[in-house]
Amino acid sequence: MRPVRVLAAEAHFDHRADGTLYVASPRPLGPYPDQLTERLEHWASHAPERIFLAQRDAAGAWRSVTYAEALPRVRAIAQALLNRNLGPHRPVAILSGNSIEHALMALACMYAGVLYAPVSPSYSLASSELATLRYLWQSLAPALVFAAEGELYQRPLATILDRHTELVTVSPPNSLRATSFDELLATSIGPRVDEAHARVTPGTVAKVLFTSGSTGAPKGVITTQRMLCSNQQMLRTVMGFLAEEPPVLCDWLPWNHVFGGIGTNDTLASPGAQLDYYQSLIGKMGQARVDSFARLFVIPQAGHGLTGTPYESKVPIPTTYDKLAVLLEWVEHKSAPARNLAVTAGERSLLLCSYPLHPHYQSGPPSQASSYECKP
Secondary structure, three states: OOOOOOOOOOOEEEEEOOEEEEEEEOOOOOOOOOOOOOHHHHHHHHOOEEEEEEEEEOOOOOEEEHHHHHHHHHHHHHHHHHOOOOOOOEOOOEEOOOOHHHHHHHHHHHHOOOOOEEEOOOOOOOOOHHHHHHHHHHHHHOEEEOOOEEEOOHHHHHHOOOOOOEEOOEEEOOOOOOOEHHHHOOOOOHHHHHHHHHHHOOOOOOEEEEEOOOOOOOOEEEHHHHHHHHHHHHHHHHHHHHHHOOOOOOOOOOOOOOOOOOOOOOOOOHHHHHHHHHHHHHHHHHHHHHOOOOOOEEEEOOOOOOOOOOOOOOOOOOOOOOOOHHHHHHHHHHHOOOOOEEEEEEOOOEEEEOOOHHHHHHHOOOOOOEEEEOOO
């Protein structure tokens, strides 16, 4: 361990007469590029042999891509996307999780000005009914879908793909027609790539990130080049050590999420931290006061956005209920939610208990909420 340069926590607070509070950093934001891919070009020129991306292969060995290797691959894929007339209205959907190929595809989309959306793998792999995936498919209407592991994603793909959507994979599925990712890498680069890249502006929408659906169906949130680039400059300013030496980042956060999440099964906020915060509220205000405006429910094996699957099967944990309706009833009609709720997934149901209680099996079918009781 060694000390590193990180800015102190400082902020300007502007209290307005109407009760509005504006909070701003006292430090000016430094310059940042118009396009995120400008930095890829910069490092391919200034540090070509530096490793850009690395991941373990199936045997546990490292495979990596340098900046000099990544740039022509991104440009070749970008050309392949342009050859298919993809763009803001003919987007790309990425179903599979983090990987070198995922990163190259995403950067190629941004390089060419093609809209893309990384989709949570759980919507494909942890759902029996694929309801959320179908909903996202209708919202996005992708012209090309990338799923690195074709065989793994074969069941959901067979359900949602139509003849107008091209499938690209690294490893092919058994029974679906797919284009090899290597075919995109082998595309000859022409002048259209540079022309398309020059048209990408700070206001260009780089990608759409879908919310987890905690208050209803997932919502598509646009992310522009300006948002991406300014955010990187913010991080570089606050964590000054990032500008002093090339960082090596161990990136485990899912790229389909804006920041890895804040739920009880997420990596940036542990269950213990959530419970500590809840207990601190009780310590300051008392249980009765906290109960008047807050609920902390416990449901086994569920993560942020209330998604999850049991370890022994691929059947989804039942976690679906109309959270927005519950909140509206509480806020608008002063009708507080019940201490315990039954949540469903298809024919299954499970008891959702107010902390510190949690579901205890009593008797009856394990797949039904009526078979459980909330106890300490």
